[in-house]
Amino acid sequence: MKKTTRALALLAAMPLLALTACSGGGGGDADAAAAGSITYWLWDSNQQPAYQQCATDFEAANPGASIKIEQYGYDDYFQTLTTSLVGGNAPDVITNHPSFFPQLASTGQLLALDDVVESEGINFDDYQAGIPELWVGEDGDRYGMPKDWDTVATIYNAAYLTEGGLTPESLVNLDWNPEDGGTWEDTIAHLSIDKNGVRGDEAGYDPQNVEVYGLGLKSKSGIGAFGQTQWSMYALSAGWEYSDKNPFGTEFNYADDEYIDTIAWWRSLIEKGYMPSYQAASSGVGIKDAFGAGSYALVTDGSWNARSYYGFEGIDAGIAPLPTGPTGERVGVLNGLADSVLASSENPELSKKWVGYMSTEACQNVVADAAVVFPALNSSSERAREAFTAAGIDVSVYFDAVAAGSVELAPIANHWVDVLAIMEPAVESVLIFEAEPESLKEAATDVNKLFAND
Amino acid sequence: MTAPAIDRRPARSSARTPTKKNLFGLKRREAIAAWLFVAPALVGFIAFYLWPAISGLYYSFTDFDLLTAPEFIGVANYTRLLSDPLFWNALGTTSWYVLINIGLQTVLALGIAVLMQRLTQSMVVRGVVMLPYLIANVIAALVWFYMFDFQFGIINEIIAGIGLDRVAFFGESEWAIPTVAFINVWRHMGYTALLIFAGLQAIPKDVYEAGAIDGGSELRMFRSITLPLLRPVLAMVLVVTVTGSFQIFDTIAVTTQGGPVNATRVINYYIFDMAFNRFDFGYGSAMALALFVLLAVFTFVQLRLTRANKSDLG
Amino acid sequence: MTTIINAPAVTAPQELDRAPRPRRRTTPKFTLGRAMAWVALGAVMLITLIPFYWMLRTSFSTSTSLGSDPGSLLPVDFTFGAYERVLGLATPAEALAEGGSGASINFWVYLRNSLIVATVTTIGQVLFCSMAAYAFARLQWRGRDLVFSAFIAALMVPPIFTTIPNFVTIRELGLLNTYAGIILPTLLMTPFAIFFLRQFFLGISREVEEAAIIDGAGTLRRFFQVILPLGSAPIVTLAILTYITSWNEYFWPQLVGREEEVRVLTVALGVFRSQTPQGGPDWAGLMAATLIAALPILVMFIFLGRRVINSIGYSGVK
Structure with a gap:
């Protein structure tokens, strides 16, 4: 779309302006020592202490x-970044997301980091397979230094399983299909309990007054376009793909029946009283706190969040695999984050050095020991696994x-911000029953228009 | 300090019995002085009102992304606006908001003002009532955001406590706008009440005494004395509050951010989003201009309807 | 808009407050009606005050415990933790353990910024608008009515319409993230301030100024020695209103002044709000932050209470 292209061009030229506006900035003195002050953004507050430690170590070395770390919630993160770019106060280094980076890279917002790979002597064979390649732009340059990887699994409340006569093993071989939900839905139904103690698979279950929902619901967080922890495991295991090709797909498949049927089935859980209403889920309390308050028996969530489900008093959590789908496979999204340097940074040397530091062993090990995410470096990833185990959390399902x-x-694609702007409200209105799943076909058409003029 | 004495004579040159030549010199000097006095304000007016109005008008006919020069595209932004469901949705939500906000606020403020007038002159009462006006919209919004929360909010605790279903005040399309409106009523009702209260104070006491002698009830006196005599003040208050009400942005920016779906995507938020998050400054300007025109028409009609310029006090 | 221009000459409500009011002949009798009226007024005051108490109560609670007793009238699991993490006295790890994010509010810096922005805006706006209002009300010059009409017309323009071009202007001037960028658009004039002051200046007795002229006072001296002292009531009123408005402004400063060094309290609060930890909002921290952000203006209110309250009424009757 023309508008978007224009916006991209604008983004491209912004750093130039930022440079002229900030007279007397650090400049690009190649052999300057890595000194000065930079700002680093991340969105996961749980990882902040680990990276704070990395920053302290880095400053000592x-x-x-000086590294200043700022954190913004994920749902505000990329909008805040845009506002900062327009407002001339963007950070130097950001935690980046694979879906968002192409738009930033192709508009010249990010610095190429291939020289960092060289200067740090990095061999990507030592990293989680498939992760380092995520961060290469269409032009072949690298725009992110991989820092971690993640995938999705089921997390259960062990006490609710026992009460329902189930065991963790009974979650291992569940299957799902969009028609009747398979044994996966049977389990969710069985674990749902209304205020009178009636289970979801028993007669007289009252879907309006539910005490424990079989399945939790996470609002926002890419719920329309990505559905990473929400519906991707169903749609993908039904043989659906996000786009014609990945990375850099140009035609998205939100009009496919597999996708629409998945959303329709998923929404039906709300009507059946097996999953909370979207209105309730999008109120102030997040999925984890609701799990911690005993409102959910099962949730699907990413490995980066696994640890927080274990932190609740009186709740015994566990991790189980995702269900298999109509294709007979189980499919979770493999994703990973990276650090990128913004082109508007006044101190690219220090920024690059910091990015390099975060992706190499010293910092990767600090992150591993914190046991919140799996670092991208294989040796550190193993170390993290041990740290998780030491903390009483068996993460082998993810591995x-x-x-x-x-x-x-x-999905890695251009125009992701615009894709989200279309798909989020579209799926939200389906989830609050203001629109039917069929209406997503219209949204799909709008999405593909974004790529039509590229 | 003492209040200034009142002089209704129009401004005029003030030298006494000046000679012609003298008068000319004085006038000249006065004019120069006047321009100097007005100069700073005039600079401000030209730089931040006149110039932006002209360039805003121009931008509205361009495709403008802030960095490259605006490109003239005729009325394309306006044709887009006509067929943009989100623009009309924004106007609808904004109007709905203004309606609830102003309706509730005016009635409550009038009630509070009358109560204060009949019951107490206490500065403490007046101070308490206007307290919310002192804190920022952002603060008011966040406090109520918490109090209205589905799970943690005290209001839903009370609702659940009396056996009703919890309400997702910010998550339910039909609740979101009334909730936002309520928050702003809370912040502004005391302020508005004080404006009206001042107007009530200006109504001579003997009018009421005469009414009381005629045996009028409180309600009748309110209808036949207070309301008519208060009309000019009410009209002024309405013009000010309605104009202010259309500016709704802060509360939404820190709570719903336009959601659920588009239920609280009010016009100011939509324009902001279009310009500052999506770099479409041209289309944003076109929508802002359309809003300007609509508001101007609205104010004109409102003034006509309320006959603000005619006080029954004479 | 003609109505406003022809608004009736001003009465000074201060007088109404100060002048001995004719007492009611008898102390009001207790009636059911009056009792109900008091109940209604009491309810209004309660609804007004509850959110303030709730801020206080929540800010002293432990965020992670709030869910266990959302209806508690007292702080849940009393702690100063929220204030410690909001003011940056806790480590990110401690903050996290209590349900916060690592974010803090650099209170003294933001307070300084709010003070600078509100004070400079108020002084500039009141001074320049008084000057202009004086010229409009008391001086004879060609073009006066034309210029004044133009100013008044600006009252009609919705702020969002001028915001976009103003942002462009400030950006091109290289003033993003500077005090100047935040202050400039409202420093020199607002149509309301000029209109408001002109109304009052029109009402000041002409004799006093004429006496000054006979004494040979020039325009400048008349303005400072006659008009300003005589117009001090409306000027103070305007100053207080401008200060409150400027202090509470969010939209403009969040566009041009997000940078830490010039960030004002309202913007800081918006930023803090978006620094939500992964689990959900840190309510205790958020309430501590809102209370801290509200505190300066509340303190001002305690010292200037009567003055502020009168100002509001004053601004209405014109």
Whole structure:
């Protein structure tokens, strides 16, 4: 779309303006020592202490360097970034998301980091397979230094399983289909309990007054276009793909029956009283706190969040695989984050050095020891696994899923901000029953218009 | 300090019995002085009102992304506006908001003002009532955002406590706008009440005494004395509050951000989003201009209807 | 708009407050009606005050415990933790453990910024608008009515319409993220301020100024020695209103002044709100932050209460 192209051109030229506006900035002195002050953004507050530690270590090793870490919630993160770019106060280094980086890269917002790979002596064979390649732009340049990987699994409330006469093993071989939901839906139904103690698969279940929902619901967070922790495991296991090709797809498949049927089935859980209403889920309390308050028996969530489900008093959590789908496969999204340097940075040397530091062993190990995410570096990833185990959390389900190859990469595409702007409200209005799943076909048409003029 | 004495004579040159030549010199000097006095304000007016009005008008006919020069595209933005369901949705939600906000606020403020007038002159009462006006919209919004929360909010605790179903005040399309309107009523009703209260104070006491002698009830006196005599003040208050009400942005920016779906995507938020998040400054300007025109028409009609310029006090 | 221009000459409501009011002949009798009226007024005051109490109560609670007793009238699991993390006295790890994010509010910097922005805006706007209002009300010059009409017409323009071009202007001047960028658009004039002051200046007795002229006072001296003192009531009123408005402004400063060094309290609060931890909002921290952000203006209110309250009424009767 023309508008978008224009916006991109604008983004492209912005750094130039930022440079002229900030007279007397650090400049590009190639052999300057890595000193000065830079700002680094991330969105996961749970990872902040680990990266704070990395920053402290980095500052100790580089006298005169100072890293300021700022955190913004994921749902505000990329909008805040845009506002900052327009307002001339963007950070130097950002935690980046594979779906968002192409738009930033192709508009010249990001610095190419191939020289960092060289200067840090990085061999990507030592990293989680498939992750480093995520961060290469259409022009062949690298725009992100991989820092972690993640995938999705089921997390259960062990006490509710026992009460329902189930065991963690009974979650291992569940199957799902969009018609009747398969044994996956049977389990969810069985684990749902209304205020009178009637289970969801028993007669007289009152879907209006539910005490425990069989399945939790996470609002926003890419719920329309990505559905990473919400519906991707169903749609992908039904043989659906996000786009014609990945990365850099130009035609998205939101009009496909597999997608629409998946959303329709998923929404039906709300009507049946197996999943909370979207209105309730999007209120102030998030999926984890609701799980912690005992409102959900099962949730599907990413490995980066696994740890927080274990932190609730009186709740015994566990991790189980995702259900298999109509194709007979289980499929979770394999994703990973990276750090990128913004082109508007006044101190690219220090920024690059910091990005390099975060993707190499010293910092990767600090992150591993914090046991919140799996670092991208294999040796650190193993170390994280041990740290999780030491904390009493068995994360092998995530590792097994990747080892078994039952994963697919997150969609990497241009115009992701615009795709979200179309798909989020579209799916939200379906979830609050203001529109029917069929209406998503219209949204799909709008999405593909975005790519029509490229 | 003492209040200024009142002089209704129009401004005029003030030298006494000046000679012609003298008068000319004085006038000249006065004019120069006047221009100097007006100069700073005039600069401000030209730089931040006149110039932006002209360039805003121009932008509305261009495709403008802030960095490259605006490109003239004729009325394309306006034809787009006519067929943009989100624009009309924004106007609808804004009007719905203004209606609830102003309706509730005016009635409550009038009630509070009359109560204060009949019951107490206490500065403490007046101070408490206007307290919310002192804090920023952002603060008011966040406090109520919490109090209205589905799970943690005290209001839903009370609702659940008396056996009703919890309400997702910010998550339910039909509730979101009334909730936002309520928050702003809370912040502004005391302020508005004080404006009206001042107007009530200006109504001579003997009018009421005469009414009381005629045996009028409180309600009748309110209808036959207070309301008519208060009309000019009410009209002024309405013009000010309605104009202010259309500016609704802060509350939405920190709570719903336009959601659920598009239920609270009011016009100011939509224009902001279009310009500052999507770099479409041309289309944003076109919508802003359309809003300007609509508001101007609206104010004109409102003034006509309320006959603000005619006080029954004479 | 003609109505406003022809608004009736001004009465000074201060007088109404100060002048001995004719007492009611008898102390009001207790009636059911009066009792109900008091109940209604009490309810209004309660609804007004509850959110303030709720801020206080929540800010002293432990965020992670709030869910266990959402209806508690007292702080849940009393702690100063929220204030510690909001003011940056806790480590990110401690903050996280209590349900916060690592974010803090650099209170003294933002307070300084709010003070600078509100004070400079108020002084500039009141001074320049008084000057202009004086010229419009008391001086004879060609073009006066034309210029004044133009100013008044600006009252009609919805702020969003001028915001976009103003942002472009400030950006091209290289004033993004500077005090100047935040202050300039309202520093020199607002149509309301000029209109408001002109109304009052029109009402000041002409004799006093004429006496000054006979004494040979020039325009400047007349303005400072006659008009300003005599017009001090409306000027103070305007100053207070401008200060409150400027202090509470969010839309403009969040566009041009997000940078830490010039960030004002309202913007800081908006930023803090978006720094939601992964789990959901840190309510205790958020309420502590809102209370801290509201505190300066509340303190001002305590010291200037009567003055502020009168100002509001004053601004209405014109």
